[in-house]
Amino acid sequence: MTPGSPPAEAAPPEAAGTRRAAALRVRAGRFPWPLVVPALIGLAFLVLPFAGLLVRAPWASLGTRLLLPEVRGALWLSLTTATAATAVSVLLGVPLAWLLARTAFPGRRLVRALVTVPMVIPPVVGGVALLLALGRRGLVGGYLDAWFGVSLPFTPAAVVLAQVFVAMPFLVISVEGALRGADRRYEEAAATLGASRAVVFWRVTLPMVAPGVAAGAVLAWARALGEFGATITFAGNFPGRTQTMPLAVYLAMQESPESAIVLSLVLLAVSLGVLVALRDRWTGAL
Numbered sequence: 001m002t003p004g005s006p007p008a009e010a011a012p013p014e015a016a017g018t019r020r021a022a023a024l025r026v027r028a029g030r031f032p033w034p035l036v037v038p039a040l041i042g043l044a045f046l047v048l049p050f051a052g053l054l055v056r057a058p059w060a061s062l063g064t065r066l067l068l069p070e071v072r073g074a075l076w077l078s079l080t081t082a083t084a085a086t087a088v089s090v091l092l093g094v095p096l097a098w099l100l101a102r103t104a105f106p107g108r109r110l111v112r113a114l115v116t117v118p119m120v121i122p123p124v125v126g127g128v129a130l131l132l133a134l135g136r137r138g139l140v141g142g143y144l145d146a147w148f149g150v151s152l153p154f155t156p157a158a159v160v161l162a163q164v165f166v167a168m169p170f171l172v173i174s175v176e177g178a179l180r181g182a183d184r185r186y187e188e189a190a191a192t193l194g195a196s197r198a199v200v201f202w203r204v205t206l207p208m209v210a211p212g213v214a215a216g217a218v219l220a221w222a223r224a225l226g227e228f229g230a231t232i233t234f235a236g237n238f239p240g241r242t243q244t245m246p247l248a249v250y251l252a253m254q255e256s257p258e259s260a261i262v263l264s265l266v267l268l269a270v271s272l273g274v275l276v277a278l279r280d281r282w283t284g285a286l
Helices: 013-031 033-055 061-066 069-102 108-120 125-135 142-150 156-181 185-192 196-210 209-227 230-232 245-255 255-279 281-285
Strands: none
Touching: 033 255, 061 069, 061 255, 069 108, 069 156, 069 196, 069 209, 069 245, 069 255, 108 156, 108 209, 125 142, 125 156, 125 230, 156 209, 156 230, 156 281, 185 196, 196 209, 209 255
């Protein structure tokens, strides 16, 4: 500005804000090249094992190996026990999720933490805990054996219990999230019209959270199907009795690696099917 010239007008605040926003959009739109290399390495690390499984699979004898008696036995046992474990998880987990989401009681945070503990501890630790609680000399198992002659360890029932222990937290978390996100005005309207708590729960609440229950049940079923550590510790690895698919994979790796690959492909296909079925329901709830 020269002497005597009129002072330059300051830019309006709106224009300055517009320029700053445009500059931020330009910077935000730049491709983050420094992150590309580690991102690609991470992706390759996650995908490479599955690629190796697909490349080394005995595709020519896949059908024959799937029809082997030990494979069919392990597959059938896994499907039946995982389904039974899911049913038990729904029966016990939905009321537990409702208590955590809709009621306030002393120690609720502690209860929620205890519910999620099976998700973070090593599964073999869960198997040891089940053995010490429900075994013949366990806290409860000793009375079951003495009073009723019921011995749970190393039986198909032990497989179901081990699967429930590791799978039910997934259902509880999913249903609790659905309950917290549900619109309670419908429940309040039903109660205002004279519906009892039981009627509100069965006719209003449960239909609203049905997608969350379905998502949690699918996750619990998939987790139960893939359970290994708690099962082998509490139920053992007896072919035709307690040997599930993951246990059969472990045993086949020592005797017939190609059969282990075939069993692994079945479990991989189930996992992919679960992801496709759930889509964004589970991740969106988080």
